[in-house]
Amino acid sequence: MSMAELLSDYTARNVALGSGLLGVISGVLGCFAVLRRQGLLGDVLAHAALPGICLAYLLTNSKSSLVLLLGAAIAGWLAALALLQIVQQARLGEDSALGIVLSTFFAVGITLLTFLTKRGDAQGAGLDRFLFGQAAALIEEDVFVIAVLAAIAIGATALFYKEFKLLTFDALFARSIGLPTQALSVLLTSLVVVAIVIGLQTVGVVLMAAMLIGPAVAARQWTNRLGIMIVLAALFGAAAGLAGALLSLSAENIPTGPVTILSLTLIVVLSLLFAPARGLVWRRLNRSGG
Amino acid sequence: MSAFAVIVLTGVLLSASCALIGCFLVLRRMAMMADAISHAILPGLVAGYFLAQGPSALAGFAGAALAAVVTVTLVEALRNSGQVGDQSAIGIVFPAMFALGVFITSRYYEDVHLDTDAVLYGNIEFAPFDMLIVNGINLGPQSLWMLGALTLLNLGFVTLFYKELKLATFDPELAAVMGFSPALIHYALMLMLSVTTVGAFTAVGAILVVAFLIVPAATAYLLTDDLKRMIGLAVLAGVLSVVIGFLFALALDASVAGAMATAAGVLFTLAVLLSPSKGLLSRRRQLQQQRQQVILENLVVHLLNHEHIAAESHEAEVTHLRSELRWSPALAQRTIRQAERAGLVEQHGDRLTLTEAGRALARQAQTRAER
Numbered sequence: 304m305s306m307a308e309l310l311s312d313y314t315a316r317n318v319a320l321g322s323g324l325l326g327v328i329s330g331v332l333g334c335f336a337v338l339r340r341q342g343l344l345g346d347v348l349a350h351a352a353l354p355g356i357c358l359a360y361l362l363t364n365s366k367s368s369l370v371l372l373l374g375a376a377i378a379g380w381l382a383a384l385a386l387l388q389i390v391q392q393a394r395l396g397e398d399s400a401l402g403i404v405l406s407t408f409f410a411v412g413i414t415l416l417t418f419l420t421k422r423g424d425a426q427g428a429g430l431d432r433f434l435f436g437q438a439a440a441l442i443e444e445d446v447f448v449i450a451v452l453a454a455i456a457i458g459a460t461a462l463f464y465k466e467f468k469l470l471t472f473d474a475l476f477a478r479s480i481g482l483p484t485q486a487l488s489v490l491l492t493s494l495v496v497v498a499i500v501i502g503l504q505t506v507g508v509v510l511m512a513a514m515l516i517g518p519a520v521a522a523r524q525w526t527n528r529l530g531i532m533i534v535l536a537a538l539f540g541a542a543a544g545l546a547g548a549l550l551s552l553s554a555e556n557i558p559t560g561p562v563t564i565l566s567l568t569l570i571v572v573l574s575l576l577f578a579p580a581r582g583l584v585w586r587r588l589n590r591s592g593g
Numbered sequence: 594m595s596a597f598a599v600i601v602l603t604g605v606l607l608s609a610s611c612a613l614i615g616c617f618l619v620l621r622r623m624a625m626m627a628d629a630i631s632h633a634i635l636p637g638l639v640a641g642y643f644l645a646q647g648p649s650a651l652a653g654f655a656g657a658a659l660a661a662v663v664t665v666t667l668v669e670a671l672r673n674s675g676q677v678g679d680q681s682a683i684g685i686v687f688p689a690m691f692a693l694g695v696f697i698t699s700r701y702y703e704d705v706h707l708d709t710d711a712v713l714y715g716n717i718e719f720a721p722f723d724m725l726i727v728n729g730i731n732l733g734p735q736s737l738w739m740l741g742a743l744t745l746l747n748l749g750f751v752t753l754f755y756k757e758l759k760l761a762t763f764d765p766e767l768a769a770v771m772g773f774s775p776a777l778i779h780y781a782l783m784l785m786l787s788v789t790t791v792g793a794f795t796a797v798g799a800i801l802v803v804a805f806l807i808v809p810a811a812t813a814y815l816l817t818d819d820l821k822r823m824i825g826l827a828v829l830a831g832v833l834s835v836v837i838g839f840l841f842a843l844a845l846d847a848s849v850a851g852a853m854a855t856a857a858g859v860l861f862t863l864a865v866l867l868s869p870s871k872g873l874l875s876r877r878r879q880l881q882q883q884r885q886q887v888i889l890e891n892l893v894v895h896l897l898n899h900e901h902i903a904a905e906s907h908e909a910e911v912t913h914l915r916s917e918l919r920w921s922p923a924l925a926q927r928t929i930r931q932a933e934r935a936g937l938v939e940q941h942g943d944r945l946t947l948t949e950a951g952r953a954l955a956r957q958a959q960t961r962a963e964r
Contacts, residue, residue, distance in 0.1 A: 337678065337681050340678045340679070340680060340681075341680065342678060342680035342681040342683075342684045343625055343680040343683060343684050345684075346628075346684060350800065388865075389865070392865065392873055393811075393815060393865050393871065394871065395619070395811055395814065395815075396619070396622040396624070397622075398622040398623065398624045398625050399618075399619045399622065399624045399807060399811050399814075401624065401625055402624035402625055402627065402628060402803050402806075402807040402808075403624075403807055403808055403811055403858070403861060405628065405800075405803065406628075406800060406801065406803040406804035406807065406808060406854060406858070407804060407808060407854065407855065407857070407858030407861070408858075409800050409801070409804075409854075410801055410804050410850075410851050410852075410853075410854030410855040410857075410858060411851075411855050411858070412851075413713070413714045413800075413801070413848050413850070413851035413854075414842070414845070414847045414848055414851035414852050414855050415847070416848075416851075417714075417847045417848035417851060418845050418846065418847035418848075421846045421847065434713060435695065509632070509688070509691060509713070509800075510688045510691065510692055512684045512687075512688050513684060513685065513688030513689065513692070515684075516680075516681050516684035516685055517684075517685060517688075519681075520677055520681050520685060523676075524676070556699055556700050557696070557699070557700060558695060558696065558699050560692070560695075561691075561692035561693070561695040561696040561699075562692075562696060564688050564689060564691075564692035565689065565692050565693065565696060568685070568688075568689040568692070571685055575671075575674070575676065575677075581676060583674060583676075
C-alpha cells in the first residue's frame with residue numbers, strides 16, 4: 304500500500320488516529336508519572352484492568368467498547384486503591400506492593416478470561432485482544448471514544464497544570480500552602496487510568512508501561528522545563544504511535560503494539576545517547592575532551 | 594501417577610522454588626525486577642527456537658537465561674547512568690524486550706508452538722503429558738524433573754549462603770566490612786532469580802511467575818519477623834495456594850495457573866487483615882485498647898485528685914464526671930462499668946470511690962505523665 308492509499312483507507316485512518324492519540328495522551332501523563340518516580344504505576348494499573356473487562360462482559364454480556372472500558376477503568380481504580388492500602392497499612396515496600404497488586408489482579412483476570420473462553424464466550428467477544436491490543440480492529444466509534452477521552456484528560460491536565468507541577472516537584476510545599484495534595488494525586492492517577500483505558504485497545508495490557516514511561520524519559524533528555532518536556536513527550540508518543548500503525552499496515556503479520564513499542568524504544572535510545580547536555584555520548588566526549 | 598497429582602506436584606515444586614528466592618526479593622525491594630525478567634526472557638526463548646530449528650528445552654533455556662542476564666545488565670546500566678529513575682529503567686527495558694519477542698514470533702513464526710497465550714499464563718495443564726524420555730526410556734513427567742531440580746538448587750543456594758544473604762539483606766555495610774561483597778551476592782541472587790523465572794515460565798507463563806515469587810513471600814512477611822520462619826511460611830503459603838487454586842480451577846474449568854495465583858492473592862489479603870502482629874484488625878484492636886486504657890486512667894486520676902478536697906462528694910458524682918471529662922452518657926456508663934469490673938472503683942449510689950488498686954493505677958499514670 305502506498306502512503307496516499309494508506310491515508311484514504313478507512314481502517315488505516317482509524318488505526319493511525321487511535322495510535323497517535325494514545326501516544327499524545329500517554330506522553331503527557333507519563334511526564335508526571337516519571338517525574339514523580341511512579342513509572343510502573345501504569346504497568347500495574349494496565350494489568351489490573353483485565354479482570355474489570357472480563358467482569359463487565361460477564362455481567363452485561365455486552366461487547367461494546369464503552370462498557371468493557373468502563374469495567375477496565377473501575378478495576379484500574381480499585382487497584383490504585385489497593386496499592387495505597389498495602390503501602391500504608393501492610394508496610395511492605397512500594398516495590399512489593401506493585402508486584403502483588405499487578406500479579407493478583409492479573410491472575411483474577413486470566414482466571415475469568417479462561418473461564419469465559421472455555422464457555423465459548425471470550426473468543427467471540429474478542430476479550431483477548433486487550434492482552435496485546437489490536438489496533439486494526441478499531442472502528443470509527445472506538446476512535447470517537449478515544450478522542451473524547453483524550454480531550455477530557457488533556458483538558459484536565461491543562462486546567463490543573465500549575466497544581467500538578469507543584470505536586471510533582473514539591474509536594475510538601477504544595478500541602479503547606481493549602482493545596483489538596485491527596486485529591487490532586489487521586490485526580491492524576493485517575494487520568495493515568497484514562498490513558499491506560501485507551502491504550503488497552505491499541506497496544507494492550509502488557510506493553511502499556513512503555514507507552515507511559517518511554518516518551519517522558521526521552522523528552523526529559525532534551526529539556527529542563529516541564530512545559531517543553533510535556534509537548535516533546537506528546538510528539539514522541541504520537542510519532543511512535545503513527546510509526547507503529549503505518550508499519551503494521553504496510554506488511555503482513557506485523558502487530559501494531561509491539562512495533563509501536565519498538566519505535567518508541569528507538570526514540571528513547573537515541574535521546575539517551577545523543578541529546579545535547581544530558582546525552583551519554585556528549586557527556587563522554589566532554590569528559591575526555593576537558 | 595494420576596494427571597491431577599502431577600499438576601498439583603508441579604505446582605507445589607514451582608511455588609516452593611519461587612518462595613525460597615521470593616523472600617529475599619521482598620526484603621531487598623526487588624519485586625519488580627522479577628516482573629521485568631519474566632517478561633524479558635521471551636526473545637531469548639524465540640532465539641533458542643530459531644537456533645535449534647525447532648522446540649528444544651535446552652536451547653530455549655539457554656536463550657532465556659541469556660536474555661535475563663541482558664535485562665539485568667541493561668536495567669542496572671540505565672539506573673547507574675543517573676538519568677533514569679529506578680522504576681523507569683525497568684519500564685523501558687522489559688516492554689522493549691517483550692515487544693521484540695512478540696514481533697519476531699508473529700512475523701516469522703506464525704504457525705509456531707510458541708503461542709502468546711501460553712507465554713502469558715503458561716500451560717501447567719499439559720504437565721502430565723510432557724514426558725522426559727532418555728534413550729527411549731520414559732522417566733516420567735518432564736516438569737517434575739525440571740522443577741524438582743530447581744527446588745533443590747534454590748534450597749541449596751539459600752541454605753549454603755544463608756548467612757551471607759541475611760547479612761547482605763539487612764546490613765550491607767557490615768557485610769562489606771566482614772568481607773562478603775554485597776554486589777556479588779546481589780548478582781548471585783539475580784542469577785538465581787533468572788534461572789527460577791525461566792524454569793517456572795513454561796508452567797505458569799511470564800506474568801504469573803511474579804505472583805508465585807512475590808505474593809507468598811509478602812504473606813509470610815506479614816506473619817513473622819524471623820527470617821527462617823518467614824521462608825518456611827512463604828513455602829507453606831505457596832503450597833496452600835497451589836492446592837486451593839487447583840480445586841478452584843477444577844470447579845470453574847478455568848486456567849489452573851491463574852486460579853493458583855488468585856488463591857495466593859486471597860491468602861495475602863487474609864494476612865493483611867488477620868495477621869496477629871501486623872494485621873489491620875489486630876492493630877485496630879490494639880489502638881482501641883490503648884484508647885480505653887487512657888480513658889480509664891483519666892477517670893481514676895480525676896478521682897484521686899479530688900479525693901481529699903471538700904468538694905469531693907460533688908466531684909465524684911457520676912453526673913458531674915460526665916460534664917467535667919466531657920463524656921457522652923454512653924461512654925461514661927461504659928467506662929464506669931469497666932472500672933468497676935477491673936476493681937478500680939466502687940459505686941455507692943451516685944458516688945464513686947477509688948479502691949486501693951484504682952489509687953495505685955492513678956499514681957502510676959501520674960508519675961508517667963510527670964516524666
